[in-house]
Structure formats: structure tokens, C-alpha cells
Amino acid sequence: xxxxxxxxxxxxxxxxxxxxxxxxxxxxxxxxxxxxxxxxxxxxxxxxxxxxxxxxxxxxxxxxxxxxxxxxxxxxxxxxxxxxxxxxxxxxxxxxxxxxxxxxxxxxxxxxxxxxxxxxxxxxxxxxxxxxxxxxxxxxxxxxxxxxxxxxxxxxxxxxxxxxxxxxxxxxxxxxxxxxxxxxxxxxxxxxxxxxxxxxxxxxxxxxxxxxxxxxxxxxxxxxxxxxxxxxxxxxxxxxxxxxxxxxxxxxxxxxxxxxxxxxxxxxxxxxxxxxxxxxx
Numbered sequence: 001x002x003x004x005x006x007x008x009x010x011x012x013x014x015x016x017x018x019x020x021x022x023x024x025x026x027x028x029x030x031x032x033x034x035x036x037x038x039x040x041x042x043x044x045x046x047x048x049x050x051x052x053x054x055x056x057x058x059x060x061x062x063x064x065x066x067x068x069x070x071x072x073x074x075x076x077x078x079x080x081x082x083x084x085x086x087x088x089x090x091x092x093x094x095x096x097x098x099x100x101x102x103x104x105x106x107x108x109x110x111x112x113x114x115x116x117x118x119x120x121x122x123x124x125x126x127x128x129x130x131x132x133x134x135x136x137x138x139x140x141x142x143x144x145x146x147x148x149x150x151x152x153x154x155x156x157x158x159x160x161x162x163x164x165x166x167x168x169x170x171x172x173x174x175x176x177x178x179x180x181x182x183x184x185x186x187x188x189x190x191x192x193x194x195x196x197x198x199x200x201x202x203x204x205x206x207x208x209x210x211x212x213x214x215x216x217x218x219x220x221x222x223x224x225x226x227x228x229x230x231x232x233x234x235x236x237x238x239x240x241x242x243x244x245x246x247x248x249x250x251x252x253x254x255x256x257x258x259x260x261x262x263x264x265x266x267x268x269x270x271x272x273x274x275x276x277x278x279x280x281x
């Protein structure tokens with residue numbers, strides 16, 4: 001809900017016409033566009049309009065903030081459901097979220113961008129849905145965001161498979177340089193996830209030339225409960241890489257990590273790791 005919608009709501013509650021609601025503050029033709037959210041009032045005109053109609057300025061803006069907060073929570077819930085559907089490989093759930101977005105209160109731009117992300121996740125889940133136009137659109141969304149913000153890191157992490165290993169290595173090196181001294185656990189968590197993905201792609205491509213650079217770059221990240229899962233993941237893939245390079249005794253350490261993850265209650269993920277070993281050895 002935008003300012004024009006809230007003004008219209010107050011006007012209708014007071015049973016006033018537009019002309020009576022605005023007095024001589026602005027013209028009716030101009031105010032009509034305001035209620036349609038096609039134009040905006042100046043701050044002074046908005047305050048004058050609220051005072052003229054005996055509307056509490058504080059109450060008006062608290063309502064505006066409340067509406068935006070509700071929308072923010074709706075977007076967050078949608079994003080969380082998308083991620084959950086992806087990591088549980090639930091295509092049906094992903095398609096249901098897609099339908100939910102079409103009926104949501106999101107504006108057309110947000111609807112379009114969320115639908116595009118869902119199509120991207122569906123393509124990762126089912127490669128038959130993959131196409132060059134979709135990949136290009138996803139990349140454009142990611143790199144339309146200036147610098148590597150937390151949002152951009154999250155998007156990039158999820159769609160690294162749309163890039164070659166070489167491109168991913170160059171991008172990740174840029175990220176590591178930007179955040180080499182970060183103390184943010186949220187950023188560190190995303191970087192660890194990105195390095196995990198680099199390691200996965202390196203194993204699949206049997207190319208380990210730059211792995212030591214990435215593993216050494218994250219050594220400064222202190223292990224905390226928040227980062228423990230990704231630290232275990234990195235240890236798992238590191239030992240697989242060493243096994244791939246010839247030291248097959250390292251497979252034992254990777255198996256131990258699978259057992260730890262299974263005992264921690266993440267049986268589905270432990271099975272995925274077991275399958276990864278089977279597929280790559």
C-alpha cells in the first residue's frame with residue numbers, strides 16, 4: 001500500500017469527496033493522480049493535507065510503515081519458501097510458490113523478479129528447463145546490483161552453476177578481496193557457501209589448480225556455531241579433493257564428516273554427500 005492508497009482510505013472513511021478533502025492545498029486533478037499513485041505530494045503539502053483533515057501525522061506514517069513492514073515480511077516468507085523448496089528438491093512446492101506470487105500484493109516489478117528467480121531454481125532442479133535466455137536474465141539481475149552486497153552474494157551463491165568454473169573463480173577472487181577483513185558472520189557464512197560451491201565445481205571438473213587460494217583465504221574466519229556447518233562442508237570437500245589428487249586415505253575423513261552430519265539430524269543432507277562421493281569416485 002502506497003501513500004496515495006492510505007490517503008484515499010482516510011478520505012473514504014471521512015465520507016469526503018476529493019474536492020472537500022483537499023480544500024485549496026492542491027488542485028483536484030493533481031490530487032486525483034496522487035490517489036492513483038501516479039504522482040507524489042511534496043512533504044509540506046502532505047503535512048498540510050493531514051492537518052486540514054485532522055489526521056494524526058504520527059498515526060498516518062505508522063500505518064504507512066506497518067503496511068511496508070507487512071509487505072517486507074511477505075517477501076521474506078516467499079524467499080524462505082523458495083530456498084526451502086530448492087534445498088529439498090521439491091518442484092511441486094516451487095510451482096505452488098510461483099502461483100502464490102501471482103496472487104500476492106507484490107508490485108509488478110517484484111513479482112517479475114521473484115518469478116524469474118523461481119524459474120532459475122527450477123532450471124537448476126530440472127536441467128531440461130534450462131535455456132540461454134533464462135541464464136542471461138538471471139546473470140543480469142545479479143550484476144545489476146552494484147558491488148557485492150549481501151543480497152548480491154546470496155543470489156550469486158545460489159546461481160553459480162550458471163557460470164563456468166573459470167568465471168566462478170574470477171568472481172570469487174573479487175569477492176574475497178572485497179571482504180578479506182569482514183567481521184560480519186552473515187557475510188562470512190555466504191563466502192563459505194560460495195567457496196563450498198567452488199570446491200564442488202572443481203571436483204566435478206577435476207580441476208584443482210586454484211583450490212589452495214580459496215581455502216587459505218577463509219582460514220581467518222573463526223569457527224562459530226553459525227559457521228560450523230559450512231566449515232564441516234569445506235573440510236568434507238577438501239578431503240575429497242585430496243583423495244581425487246591421489247591420497248585415497250582422505251576418503252575416511254570425508255566419511256567421518258558424513259557420519260557427524262547424520263548424527264546431528266541432517267540425514268537427507270548426509271545422504272546427498274554420500275551420493276556425491278558415489279557419483280565422483
